[in-house]
Amino acid sequence: MAKIKSKFVCQNCGYETSGYLGKCPECGTWGSIVEEILDEEKKSSLIDLPDKNPPKKLSEIEMNSEVRMSTGISEFDRVLGGGIVQGSLILIAGDPGIGKSTILLQTSGELCKNNKNVLYVSAEESISQIKLRADRLEVKAENLYIYPQTNFELIKKHIEDMKPDLVIIDSIQAIYTSTIQSSAGSVSQIRECCNSLMTLAKTNNVSIMVIGHVTKEGNIAGPKVLEHMVDTVIQFEGDKYKTYRILRSIKNRFGNTSEVGIFEMGSKGLKEVINPSELFLKEYNQTQTPGSTIIVTNEGTRPLLVEIQALVGTTPYPTPRRVANGVDLSRVLQILAVLEKRIGLNLSKQDVYVNVIGGIDVSEPSADLGIALAIITCVRDVVFDSHTAIVGEIGLSGEIRAVSHIDKRINEAQKLGFKRIIIPASNEVQDNNDIEILKVQRIIEAITRAVSK
Ligand SMILES: Nc1ncnc2c1ncn2[C@@H]1O[C@H](COP(=O)(O)OP(=O)(O)O)[C@@H](O)[C@H]1O
Ligand SMILES: [Mg+2]
Numbered sequence: 001m002a003k004i005k006s007k008f009v010c011q012n013c014g015y016e017t018s019g020y021l022g023k024c025p026e027c028g029t030w031g032s033i034v035e036e037i038l039d040e041e042k043k044s045s046l047i048d049l050p051d052k053n054p055p056k057k058l059s060e061i062e063m064n065s066e067v068r069m070s071t072g073i074s075e076f077d078r079v080l081g082g083g084i085v086q087g088s089l090i091l092i093a094g095d096p097g098i099g100k101s102t103i104l105l106q107t108s109g110e111l112c113k114n115n116k117n118v119l120y121v122s123a124e125e126s127i128s129q130i131k132l133r134a135d136r137l138e139v140k141a142e143n144l145y146i147y148p149q150t151n152f153e154l155i156k157k158h159i160e161d162m163k164p165d166l167v168i169i170d171s172i173q174a175i176y177t178s179t180i181q182s183s184a185g186s187v188s189q190i191r192e193c194c195n196s197l198m199t200l201a202k203t204n205n206v207s208i209m210v211i212g213h214v215t216k217e218g219n220i221a222g223p224k225v226l227e228h229m230v231d232t233v234i235q236f237e238g239d240k241y242k243t244y245r246i247l248r249s250i251k252n253r254f255g256n257t258s259e260v261g262i263f264e265m266g267s268k269g270l271k272e273v274i275n276p277s278e279l280f281l282k283e284y285n286q287t288q289t290p291g292s293t294i295i296v297t298n299e300g301t302r303p304l305l306v307e308i309q310a311l312v313g314t315t316p317y318p319t320p321r322r323v324a325n326g327v328d329l330s331r332v333l334q335i336l337a338v339l340e341k342r343i344g345l346n347l348s349k350q351d352v353y354v355n356v357i358g359g360i361d362v363s364e365p366s367a368d369l370g371i372a373l374a375i376i377t378c379v380r381d382v383v384f385d386s387h388t389a390i391v392g393e394i395g396l397s398g399e400i401r402a403v404s405h406i407d408k409r410i411n412e413a414q415k416l417g418f419k420r421i422i423i424p425a426s427n428e429v430q431d432n433n434d435i436e437i438l439k440v441q442r443i444i445e446a447i448t449r450a451v452s453k
């Protein structure tokens with residue numbers, strides 16, 4: 001009889017212990033530790049890999065440049081670093097309903113057009129549900145195989161028999177391996193299945209895309225463990241109630257990270273957005289109000305214009321509220337501290353809300369000056385010039401610090417019809433006669449040049 005062993009695993013971070021604990025010592029979550037039963041004998045037979053690759057001298061290793069396969073969707077290819085690398089394991093993560101199944105079904109359709117074989121493992125939806133979606137998306141594909149299955153061993157068998165060019169697992173939370181007795185979706189199951197998929201991808205040289213739902217805490221598949229195990233992590237973001245979606249690469253063993261691709265969701269599926277800045281600024285000119293500015297952020301290798309809005313008002317609370325959507329709250333707090341210390345703007349009795357329009361996350365410090373000017377124009381109740389874009393990081397002494405890729409940002413602003421751009425004085429720029437460049441050294445200078453007219 002197989003030896004049965006159990007362990008206790010945190011469902012949030014994957015921490016393991018031999019006994020029950022009320023609070024996870026690793027991530028501090030309460031009540032997240034669950035007993036999971038492991039079948040030791042079966043497990044060891046599955047994990048042993050054939051020793052095909054003995055240690056080799058570096059000088060003797062031959063270079064075979066990675067083979068990439070286009071998804072047929074150029075924005076998706078770009079995020080992947082130029083297409084799907086053969087034999088790689090790619091995680092597509094995102095909230096339920098964001099469009100993960102949609103984009104992968106569309107990708108399957110495109111690949112089949114190029115005579116590739118695709119195996120779509122549907123562990124969540126029935127065959128007829130997939131068929132219905134395929135009809136709606138107008139995906140007509142000869143070589144697309146739909147396989148409704150949740151058992152990993154059966155999936156594995158079909159992958160090995162069929163050797164498709166691409167396998168899609170929809171989703172990792174819904175499949176299980178019989179070597180582990182805990183239910184599908186538990187940390188042990190996810191980890192085990194993901195590990196086995198990785199081995200499968202490498203030994204058979206097939207590319208596998210795995211869908212993972214993000215929990216409400218924002219962790220991929222509950223545990224962060226998944227992220228470390230795969231080659232590439234693509235995050236699907238966006239406001240579920242709006243039509244655009246953002247694909248972002250957050251880990252890539254074969255390419256640039258922080259690359260983004262932008263799509264619009266319609267009844268025929270996801271459509272690429274060729275000029276995303278235009279999309280983000282669509283509502284800008286019609287709704288000119290105090291407290292709104294345009295910044296040029298840099299996403300991956302592409303500059304992007306987005307609108308920042310700030311709202312400042314007297315607080316009804318004992319401690320004023322600070323709310324940030326799309327920008328880092330600690331960044332906003334730092335900017336407020338600098339504004340108070342360096343230009344005497346006292347907001348200790350005011351609530352401050354900062355929002356990035358369009359549901360995109362701006363994590364770059366180059367947004368600082370735009371945020372500061374949005375707050376200041378709101379406080380002073382003046383409208384910021386709608387033809388001026390802003391870039392610049394704010395240092396603690398109120399100095400404006402240089403940002404990366406300044407020429408790209410300037411060109412993007414000019415392309416979208418901006419007449420002026422405020423940039424850090426320390427940035428070296430190429431001549432550009434089509435847009436006025438205002439260089440500022442300190443925050444106070446930016447205010448006088450941009451606001452007090
Ligand atoms: N008939 C439809 N017309 C337009 N959009 C639809 C239709 N059906 C579904 N959608 C869009 O597709 C989304 C679901 O996409 P799906 O790929 O199933 O998400 P996920 O796999 O990430 O959970 C819905 O949130 C909706 O935006
Ligand atoms: Mg789905």
Ligand SMILES: [Zn+2]
Binds near residue numbers: 028032
């Ligand atoms: Zn934990």
